[in-house]
Amino acid sequence: MQTVLNDHFLSRPVSDELFDQAKQVLVGGVNSPVRAFKSVGGSPVFIKEAHGPIITSEDEMSYIDYVLSYGPLILGHSHPLVTEALNNQILKGTSYGAPTKLETELAYLIQSFFPSIEKVRFVNSGTEAVMSAIRLARGVTGRDIIVKFNGCYHGHVDSLLVSAGSGNLTLGVPDSQGVLTEIADKTVVINYNDIDAIEQLFNKMGDSIAAVIVEPICGNMGVVPPLPGFLESLQSNCKQYDSLLIFDEVMTGFRVSPGGAQSLYGIKPDLTILGKVIGGGLPCGAYGGSKKLMAYVSPEGPVYQAGTLSGNPLAMVAGITTLNKLKDKSVYSHINDMSLMLVNGLKDILEKKSIPYCIHHFGSMFSLFFTGKQVTNLADVKLVDTTLFNRFFHLLLDNGVYIAPSAFEASFVSFAHQKEHVQQTLNAVDKSLV
Numbered sequence: 001m002q003t004v005l006n007d008h009f010l011s012r013p014v015s016d017e018l019f020d021q022a023k024q025v026l027v028g029g030v031n032s033p034v035r036a037f038k039s040v041g042g043s044p045v046f047i048k049e050a051h052g053p054i055i056t057s058e059d060e061m062s063y064i065d066y067v068l069s070y071g072p073l074i075l076g077h078s079h080p081l082v083t084e085a086l087n088n089q090i091l092k093g094t095s096y097g098a099p100t101k102l103e104t105e106l107a108y109l110i111q112s113f114f115p116s117i118e119k120v121r122f123v124n125s126g127t128e129a130v131m132s133a134i135r136l137a138r139g140v141t142g143r144d145i146i147v148k149f150n151g152c153y154h155g156h157v158d159s160l161l162v163s164a165g166s167g168n169l170t171l172g173v174p175d176s177q178g179v180l181t182e183i184a185d186k187t188v189v190i191n192y193n194d195i196d197a198i199e200q201l202f203n204k205m206g207d208s209i210a211a212v213i214v215e216p217i218c219g220n221m222g223v224v225p226p227l228p229g230f231l232e233s234l235q236s237n238c239k240q241y242d243s244l245l246i247f248d249e250v251m252t253g254f255r256v257s258p259g260g261a262q263s264l265y266g267i268k269p270d271l272t273i274l275g276k277v278i279g280g281g282l283p284c285g286a287y288g289g290s291k292k293l294m295a296y297v298s299p300e301g302p303v304y305q306a307g308t309l310s311g312n313p314l315a316m317v318a319g320i321t322t323l324n325k326l327k328d329k330s331v332y333s334h335i336n337d338m339s340l341m342l343v344n345g346l347k348d349i350l351e352k353k354s355i356p357y358c359i360h361h362f363g364s365m366f367s368l369f370f371t372g373k374q375v376t377n378l379a380d381v382k383l384v385d386t387t388l389f390n391r392f393f394h395l396l397l398d399n400g401v402y403i404a405p406s407a408f409e410a411s412f413v414s415f416a417h418q419k420e421h422v423q424q425t426l427n428a429v430d431k432s433l434v
């Protein structure tokens with residue numbers, strides 16, 4: 001999908017040079033593939049520092065940031081309260097391998113936003129939380145099969161790097177080399193929002209399903225909402241067959257509403273996975289649920305799971321400070337106002353220019369799809385005009401706005417974004433949609 005860039009895009013000589021150096025010693029020059037700009041073409045911007053809504057590159061260019069580290073920085077970059085808390089903690093040590101009261105404090109804070117989480121286990125990434133929750137689901141139910149949905153991303157867990165086999169309701173096939181067929185065989189992949197497929201699947205093999213894992217509002221094929229009845233059908237089938245319902249709210253948690261998608265739709269999953277915002281910009285993930293289920297996890301129960309740096313004090317203080325700030329309702333109302341102003345402005349520009357689009361927007365996350373069709377699943381997402389997106393991406397960058405370098409990612413707004421940033425962004429969008 002490498003795009004040839006036109007000469008008129010601005011050059012970034014320092015970033016280009018740093019990327020060449022990075023490629024000598026880092027795989028693809030990056031530590032996470034999307035950062036390499038492969039789908040939009042060109043080479044990545046190297047970041048020097050970031051404050052509030054603005055990131056600054058090694059080329060001394062400033063950008064209004066809607067990536068926000070792919071979601072975590074809901075208060076914006078280097079928020080003074082988070083920075084101060086981290087500075088204070090760092091003087092007291094960075095890891096002890098022993099309990100601290102910080103872990104309990106963050107657990108209670110999480111519980112206050114997510115009442116379905118009576119007990120929680122902290123880990124170091126969303127991927128690790130998903131991997132552990134799947135082990136727990138299999139341990140609790142004594143069953144093998146995991147159900148996931150096309151277009152949902154749950155980190156790079158072997159069991160979930162799986163795509164649909166040929167034909168409906170067949171077992172999955174590996175989506176990456178190195179994933180064993182024996183593992184992919186235990187995953188069933190169905191289309192997002194396909195209620196009939198869920199019913200059929202449970203009828204056929206409900207008794208072997210350990211868990212259904214879902215992004216209750218999908219964010220990882222761009223933002224795609226659940227159709228009415230979709231989450232309800234997952235819940236009722238899981239209940240009927242004693243399978244566990246796992247909501248992966250790593251992205252939606254604290255974003256679509258303070259209590260995530262589960263509070264928005266009034267559906268209580270058996271297990272919830274969190275990440276991103278709960279670490280306030282430091283590495284942190286978590287999984288949790290009822291006391292009864294979590295009692296299966298070691299040291300209380302037989303499902304083993306551990307971590308040298310889990311519950312790390314720096315991640316805990318960044319998370320505590322972030323969630324404490326989010327308790328202030330005016331924080332959410334500001335973020336949501338800015339987000340709404342941006343989305344409404346985008347719609348006006350797209351209408352004015354008669355460009356077909358579909359925008360999905362919840363709280364402080366949204367996606368703009370360049371397609372006139374209503375997007376409800378991965379097949380719809382694949383209809384977007386990626387050529388238009390790639391050009392839009394580069395022109396936005398040249399006009400000082402940084403969005404994720406892929407047509408299939410969500411955009412995020414932070415507490416630090418102000419009206420003037422949003423207005424400046426809309427001006428850039430107006431210039432970039434040509």
Ligand SMILES: *Cc1c(COP(=O)(O)O)cnc(C)c1O
Nearest residue numbers: 125126127153154155248250251
């Ligand atoms: C980002 C994300 C993950 C993976 O989290 P990492 O910290 O990158 O491992 C899992 N699930 C969802 C829904 C995500 O958005």
